[in-house]
Amino acid sequence: MRIAAYGELSLHVSVAPPNGLQDGAREFRLRGVDMEVGGSPHYVAAQAVAEGDSALLVGTVGPDPAGAWIRAGLARWQSPAVSVHLVETGTRSARLVLEPSADGNDVDITADPADGSIDTLAYRVPAVGDAEYAHLSCFPGSDRLREALAATGTPLIADFGFLPWRRDPQALARAVRSRLTGVAVAVFNGLGAEEETTRVARQAVAAGVRVALVTFGAAGALVCDARGIHRQSAPPVPVVNPVGAGDTLATAFVHAWHRGAAPDDALEYGQSAAARHVSGRPATIGAGARTPGATGAGASPVGASRTVTSPAARTRSAG
Template sequence: MKKLVGAGEILVEIMAERIGQSFLEPGPLLGPYPSGAPAIFIGQAAALGQPAGLIGAVGDDDFGRLNIDRLRVLGADVSAIAVHTGHATGTAFVTYRADASRHFVFNIRNSAAGLIETNAAATKLLAGADHVHVMGSSLFSDRAITVALSAIETVKAKGGTVSFDPNIRREIMQASGMREALDQVLAQADIFLPSGEELFLFSSATDEKGAVDELLARGLSCIVLKKGAAGAVYHDHHGAVASPGFAVDEIDPTGAGDCFGAAFVSFWLRGAAPAEALRIANACGALAVTRKGPMEGIFPLEAVEAFIATGNTQ
């Protein structure tokens, strides 16, 4: 089976307990939960049985151990996660607003996560990789950008493939060089997985079809538009395939896009037809939102298949 590698931020997430809770005053918090978009992605891919490993860095602290232990339990290759003493593991504090939008306070660049590098263990992991997945949120510093671009270069040089989820977080969009790096990654991607308005950050078109056509003409193999509870739509040079979402009670939306993407890419790498890859991906995205915490809704393939057998699409 093809091996998938991710590179980027490994964080713990700490969540405000109440909807609408402000971080401008003390309040009850939940967590720590293992997190970081690439970590969620790699954890879900591994849980589905895809060989998958992560390049990243944590501190020599309980938050770092929480993350490494979780990824290991899910079956991921953690050999390229560096453990640094003297730097704390990165954090993301999140509070949900009444309108369902989210506000984050991140500590990524100045945490252990910011020390990401292509060290000997990362080089070894990449030597065995067939596919690299990049999250836009992982392009948070010059150093992180260098790691992502060199992973892409290494994997593409041996005929491998690339997927890209912009995963835009307003709170880290201002990082220097991020905008250019997002475009550079997209230019080398085979699979593009935007959600909501992210599609329009990369196209001059103002309508969905126009943007999809423009981006496909630039060399992508396929575009998968994530549409929250409504499911997803796949586009390639032959046409489009839509797949409805599964009906679930949404407890916590964070991580859905990452779990969805991991499932889609894993099944794409296995040669599944778009409709099948979308069905598994929608199921993983739906299951992800049924638990508080971004990685708590990651399930193994058997549980995902059982959910599909009994789940209702919308």
Template sequence: MTHQAAPSGVPAGTSSSDGSIVVVGSVNVDLLAQVRRHPRPGETLHGSGGRMLPGGKGANQAVAAARLGGQVALVGAVGTDAQAEVALSALREAGVDLAHLAEVEGPTGLAIVTVAQDGENSIVVIAGANGAMGAQRVRAAGDAIAAARIVVCQGEIPREGIEALPALVTGRFLHNPAPVMELDPAVLRASDPLVVNQHEAALVLAQLTPDLTPPETPEAVLRALTDAGVPAAVLTLGAEGALVADADGLHRIPPAPVDAVDTTGAGDAFIGALALGLARGDDLPSAARLASRVGAFAATGEGAQPSYPSAQDLLPELDEA
């Protein structure tokens, strides 16, 4: 069984002719709880919230790009439970093409998200239907993947599904290995760009260059990634912005300062906006500047997908000082 979204969620006044994006990845429901601080091991704390919201890194990135006006399709899976409708609600509203979304017997993916008062979160992910996204299901969407200008993937589907992608992609492969898993190094070297935070970058480097002494600075991390054969990379630095490495060298992307409410999904908003910028023809540093602003906007609202901007929203400005 497949689901098809109506196109009415695409923001008015935007164009879908900027280049297509296919996101291959996870679809979850997020169970969101707020606490004053994160509990220590063995500790019970009172919290609030308990809302069920649409989530999953794949769905988040697809919604982020579509709300900004991108032409986006999602390759993924949901279960046969009632939570599937929650998981799909924002995708449908944003106008994401769900023709390649499968329904598989069992539960929809679940993420248990705890957000502290300072906006930092901790997340436990239960794969559910996302575990069905192996190589066969990815290859079934091969025509759509081959036709896309940008193909986006993350680490919340099985290894074999991710490893099937480079042979299908004819455009640009935006790879966000989060969470990081053991992958064929050729897949990591096909990532253009590879988008990682500092923790993920260290794990990826350990796979590509296991004998390398871990670099001490963000700049050195990026140089090590490109020296290891990654053609382009983006290192996200949270409130400090990001660093980009491409054929022209290193580029520092400033942050857009905001009062963070909830950082859940802000990194996915960054990646969705990065994909949109690349799909419409921006160079990587320019796309990362847009992504920095969109990610910051997302941190000012609660939850992941509900916090993402539309093309009409005013984005925070970058700190150019």
């Protein structure tokens, strides 16, 4: 399978609190910093390559020092299965990621990624070539790119997890309704609005989307298609860095589903990949780990899994 991943790239700097930090504590000591290339295009491409697929990564990056680090890092990512096209736009490419709080709730993110519109990438759409799928975060400012990708006839994997839409289910429903042309797989983040987001996912399938995924973090995930809904729990794992879990899950899901796995089996396969992703130390370049055998007719065998944990990590479910 070949997948084309479009969108913004940023430098993720992950900082974790010391062991024993108590709820309500005001102190936050620097225990360790791990730098990685972030943003959906990188996470999608990295997981695709880890699964044995090939990927085209087309991303925007700022002209700041963090953007220079991203460009240099990707240039060293010597994977023959990835073709990388970077477009300089915006001003900044840095994002600070704090480890989840002790109660396992939200991840605190101070974000200032490249502020240029990713619609700039609409001019790079011919690069999609022979890809079986194109992945895009369908956030505001991406409509021209989404329309250009849909016009190629390449099935879209559309991520509708834009945070303000998650906080306003009515806005999410309106946004999704007008952005389904060419979408084969719709991906949603249902944290905080499970029932409403699931309803939107079902409406997307009724409108012609082949399959919809809804993730709920520690509460698991569900898959919806014309035959119904299947929901399952997430495997309990020590969370080291949860950023990129949704992109990893969706990419691994499509890998298995494209090869004939039933949606519920493909969902389990994707959750296994996401669990390994969040429990491993962040990778400077090329995050992603292959998932052990997906079940279901036509699913391809894959290699052994990789699990790297930190003794400081807490145990929590990933989804």
